Amino acid sequence: MMTFEIKHRDAMGRIGILNINGKKIETPTIMPVIHPNQKKQIVSMDLINKLADVIITNSYITYKTKHLREIAEEKGIHKLIGFDKVIVTDSGSFQLGVYGDIDVKPLEIIEFQERIGVDVGTILDIPTPPDVDREKAEKDLEETLRRAKASIELKKERGFKLLLNGTIQGSTYLDLRQKSAKEMAKLGFDIYPIGAVVPLMEQYRYKDVAEIIINSKMYLPTNKPVHLFGCGHPMLFALAVALGCDLFDSAAYALYAKDDRYLTERGTLHLDELKDLKAFPCSCPVCSEYTPKELASLNKKDRERLLAEHNLYVTFEEINRIKQAIRDGSLWELVEERCRCHPKLLEGYRVLRKYMDYIEKFDPVTKKSAFFYSGVESMFRPEVLRHKKRLKRIKYEKVYITTVSSSIEKPYHENLNVVETDVDILIKDPVFGFIPYYIDTVYPLSQHEVPELFDHEKEMNNEFIDEFVNWLKKKIGEDNILDIMTYNYYINYFSANKKIDADALRIRKMLQYQYGFDIIDDELMDKIKVVRSKTTGRLRQVLDENGNILFSVRSNDNMLIPSEKGAKLLWEKIPFPKYRVVVNKEAEAFAREGRNVFAKFVVDCDGELRPYEEVLVVNEDDELLAYGTTILNGIELREFNYGLAVKVRGGIKKYEEI
Amino acid sequence: MMTFEIKHRDAMGRIGILNINGKKIETPTIMPVIHPNQKKQIVSMDLINKLADVIITNSYITYKTKHLREIAEEKGIHKLIGFDKVIVTDSGSFQLGVYGDIDVKPLEIIEFQERIGVDVGTILDIPTPPDVDREKAEKDLEETLRRAKASIELKKERGFKLLLNGTIQGSTYLDLRQKSAKEMAKLGFDIYPIGAVVPLMEQYRYKDVAEIIINSKMYLPTNKPVHLFGCGHPMLFALAVALGCDLFDSAAYALYAKDDRYLTERGTLHLDELKDLKAFPCSCPVCSEYTPKELASLNKKDRERLLAEHNLYVTFEEINRIKQAIRDGSLWELVEERCRCHPKLLEGYRVLRKYMDYIEKFDPVTKKSAFFYSGVESMFRPEVLRHKKRLKRIKYEKVYITTVSSSIEKPYHENLNVVETDVDILIKDPVFGFIPYYIDTVYPLSQHEVPELFDHEKEMNNEFIDEFVNWLKKKIGEDNILDIMTYNYYINYFSANKKIDADALRIRKMLQYQYGFDIIDDELMDKIKVVRSKTTGRLRQVLDENGNILFSVRSNDNMLIPSEKGAKLLWEKIPFPKYRVVVNKEAEAFAREGRNVFAKFVVDCDGELRPYEEVLVVNEDDELLAYGTTILNGIELREFNYGLAVKVRGGIKKYEEI
Ligand SMILES: [Mg+2]
Ligand SMILES: [Mg+2]
Numbered sequence A, B: 001m002m003t004f005e006i007k008h009r010d011a012m013g014r015i016g017i018l019n020i021n022g023k024k025i026e027t028p029t030i031m032p033v034i035h036p037n038q039k040k041q042i043v044s045m046d047l048i049n050k051l052a053d054v055i056i057t058n059s060y061i062t063y064k065t066k067h068l069r070e071i072a073e074e075k076g077i078h079k080l081i082g083f084d085k086v087i088v089t090d091s092g093s094f095q096l097g098v099y100g101d102i103d104v105k106p107l108e109i110i111e112f113q114e115r116i117g118v119d120v121g122t123i124l125d126i127p128t129p130p131d132v133d134r135e136k137a138e139k140d141l142e143e144t145l146r147r148a149k150a151s152i153e154l155k156k157e158r159g160f161k162l163l164l165n166g167t168i169q170g171s172t173y174l175d176l177r178q179k180s181a182k183e184m185a186k187l188g189f190d191i192y193p194i195g196a197v198v199p200l201m202e203q204y205r206y207k208d209v210a211e212i213i214i215n216s217k218m219y220l221p222t223n224k225p226v227h228l229f230g231c232g233h234p235m236l237f238a239l240a241v242a243l244g245c246d247l248f249d250s251a252a253y254a255l256y257a258k259d260d261r262y263l264t265e266r267g268t269l270h271l272d273e274l275k276d277l278k279a280f281p282c283s284c285p286v287c288s289e290y291t292p293k294e295l296a297s298l299n300k301k302d303r304e305r306l307l308a309e310h311n312l313y314v315t316f317e318e319i320n321r322i323k324q325a326i327r328d329g330s331l332w333e334l335v336e337e338r339c340r341c342h343p344k345l346l347e348g349y350r351v352l353r354k355y356m357d358y359i360e361k362f363d364p365v366t367k368k369s370a371f372f373y374s375g376v377e378s379m380f381r382p383e384v385l386r387h388k389k390r391l392k393r394i395k396y397e398k399v400y401i402t403t404v405s406s407s408i409e410k411p412y413h414e415n416l417n418v419v420e421t422d423v424d425i426l427i428k429d430p431v432f433g434f435i436p437y438y439i440d441t442v443y444p445l446s447q448h449e450v451p452e453l454f455d456h457e458k459e460m461n462n463e464f465i466d467e468f469v470n471w472l473k474k475k476i477g478e479d480n481i482l483d484i485m486t487y488n489y490y491i492n493y494f495s496a497n498k499k500i501d502a503d504a505l506r507i508r509k510m511l512q513y514q515y516g517f518d519i520i521d522d523e524l525m526d527k528i529k530v531v532r533s534k535t536t537g538r539l540r541q542v543l544d545e546n547g548n549i550l551f552s553v554r555s556n557d558n559m560l561i562p563s564e565k566g567a568k569l570l571w572e573k574i575p576f577p578k579y580r581v582v583v584n585k586e587a588e589a590f591a592r593e594g595r596n597v598f599a600k601f602v603v604d605c606d607g608e609l610r611p612y613e614e615v616l617v618v619n620e621d622d623e624l625l626a627y628g629t630t631i632l633n634g635i636e637l638r639e640f641n642y643g644l645a646v647k648v649r650g651g652i653k654k655y656e657e658i
């Protein structure tokens, strides 16, 4: 039995709860590789038990080694390893990759894994190396898919309890990786490892690794964990998690130690490079106890064990750092730091630009922490891309395009002395393209930090700016667009010049930007009242003509959070299925009571929803049941059938109940 | 008594041995701020003793607190604090900054610091805040300088044993910081703190901090440690060390803990942001023992102590990381990572571009590790700047300018199929401007990693390329420069077409690049023999006509390392004082015996020398005494009077001795 649900998220990364046979694992996490022969295991199982909730070991070695096999068959793999939590086994496909041939049949090893009580077994897939002939890659993939199908059928037929890893192959052919993902997805595996990337990582081909991950992820079910097979270097975790990998395995902690290599989150050092330092650049129990000199002078066995322990500590440390970043909404920031550890890793990050349209769908619309610019790469981030798309959601009639000095602090409207009219003011911005004056408090338009830019950086958005202005010209006509040179004209003639309520206009524009529809029409404009905080002067609430709250302005991101009345207004103004999560009859009563909506009750939704958007929960007749925040995006809402989908703020009672 | 010597270095950073009253401190390091009242000290002195070789405490508080003063006067400050190693004291100028007035006279506090046995005391300077009127900054500085002079005079007059901190002030006026440094330098203090930067750091004004450091450093003696006063956040250490700061003090570890804040090398987290994590993103003894939840649930006092301990561990951890980077020659890489932690820190890094001409003088000419490109900022690094300058050292006659596909691996001459003639081939490079074909193995031209670049990055060197080509045109005439379109012409007509020994030409060009002079002239060209390794095919040695070694080619950086014969050749071909370190009579015999040259014997040198260059040791009559590697640059060779100056490879016997 396996369930998987998303608890927190950032980029394509997620903190998930993976429940396997009643044992809980918080993802992303790392599975230490444990040798089935305890004598060959250099780090004590005590430490493994302390740090890890899941380990991975090798079923093929267990199968081939008489005394290990006997214990495993008699007492089970958990006793053999000395680990009660989740045990994943590899199938021997690594050995197949290394030796070209192995001594077990694909279904035989599945049966064996079931027999010894493995929690998650692996099919005996064919690990195709990078850069092979396309013909070979195709042939290997066909064989892997054949075995995958047979394994799943065997499992069903015989009612096996073990969960199965369905490994994605396809060498460096991205279309074959896509095909592999699609076909494996159809077979319904429990976890999807991405296989045969180790040779690429050994060659620092992180660009290929990144592309393989994305091209696999695109066609894998979003509700299943993805395991980047063979990736154990902490330097790579942040990028891989940001691309949606949930599980890693590390033989690295032990293999590197064997070679006197010391892992860090920034790369690898050889003990030789450290031994003249007064102290280690780490505070783990090993590094706090030994000086580099002391450690270097120990016998090989002790040294290896201590280095492996250190390696394991820093490996988990980086996982914890990533989890913190996901909760904080600063995973991209961490990725952008880590990608400076090696130029090839930066290359791996830069290639994401090609896939940002896809990645953006998974990136939360709001984050706790500010957007930090770390270099031109930041300009291609999903937060920026989404803003550029959503700029077109605003209903423009007349537009005044201008620039402001970089010394003016954000939000602009608090620091600029501008005549406020019904004309949209677009302020050119080197990162975000344009910041519309009336929505300038909305995340990330005031919640970002950018250093003084170089000239070439300031020009990077020119293409977007031209494109957008052309779109605008087509939309509202050239005559309705004024540029910076014409401020006096703007002031004196351009606007309809009627007295406007700037705050009401602000709310109207913010809602256009947030939902893509004009929630506050001309009529409502005259009726609503916008309340600012008496202490901070910041936007706080939107009231209707009777003084009822329609929306609250959330202070950290200035997103508009509807009340029940606000939700009803949204429901009236936004056509189905936009901003809807549709649930079945079973969930209706719960939703109306204001209880959270779980994924298994969702039957449909607005496919374009992003995580953390404010949504309407409706039934299949589009009756409004509740309103709240979606944890999942439009793709996931349809695919997940476990865990929370919408955190409900309030339910809507049936008319007859009131 | 204080001595200070440089052991290892990178950027403007250095690992130094600071010996104070017989107690050794390895710099860079951090001085924990210790409260003179042990009851107010939240971290145990056991841990402080374990981690720190030097602490800083407050002499004014000690002076003003009766029972502390009594103990200090009776038993000495070391007993009061419970710390036998080096104790530095602040003078109360922080309190002066905060309260505007304090209760002690400038000379009184100097006397007091001496009386209680402080190792390094501080003058009572005036800490001028940022952005004050220039008049105030000037007035304050005059007063600081007056007090500094009086303090130094008092010390001399009375034969005080204590060493003195001479703090640099001047607010945010860079010319006043320069003036302050110049004047304080004249007075001969032992250590130079850079003062009043805390308000800037609190406001994230790292650009101002960086500029203040550089403008101070430029006029401070290179042989004295510099202390960045009040800088205790590990995130800032790498940049500050790269700019030549040797000492930091941290009250932060305790102050942040008081506020439930958790330091990391990447920034600060509040315990609230951590408390829902399963485990801390750190492996220090505290974080290995407690979960965030457990720590958060402790009483205030225990929580504060444990957080302070964690904060102290990560603070020292970053210092160790920096030391490792200095030894590895990868300090810039670490700085470029850390500067991605906050956009304002990136801004602080970017401003260095303005000062690179100065910084480059201190940056080693060769490094153990490769140059890693982390973004356009890397293009302004000293390694690149130096190459662009040294390109002009090559003696060009005919030049062929070309480009090669980015898929060709470096070094080019091993992977390109090019007709080798006596024509210089300059290969355009987006980072280094040009890579001359014949020196393409020399550091950093083959020892760098660059990701696939964006188009705008490829264009960033266009200005330099134009400028260089113009220089070349003036130098050798337009007719002697061919471009990429004319390969056939290059092959068929352009070269003198005589048979050349490409490896001899390679050595000739490498020596031009390394020394700026034509060591191998036309005559020698026919005589030397270049030996390549039979196993690797790489350049190994340069022999004279009799088969004697002139130069060895160092494998990691392909710098030419002279033998005795090679050194004599260099001495003949390079005019005095170029590449010379001149020593006095006293050192002559030692040098001739091949013993290392110490700084106190150096009387003059080539002021343009860079650290780690291969130099000639001569006497004042320019007689060659020895040859070796200089640890110091041309400025430091003149200023240092303690520690190693030239690591001698071999001495030259007097003619009569042979
Ligand atoms: Mg952030
Ligand atoms: Mg390096």
Ligand SMILES: [Zn+2]
Residues within 6 Å of the ligand: A280, A282, A283, A284, A285, A286, A287, A288, A310, A313
């Ligand atoms: Zn460690």
Ligand SMILES: [Zn+2]
Residues within 6 Å of the ligand: B280, B282, B283, B284, B285, B286, B287, B288, B310, B311, B313
């Ligand atoms: Zn810690």
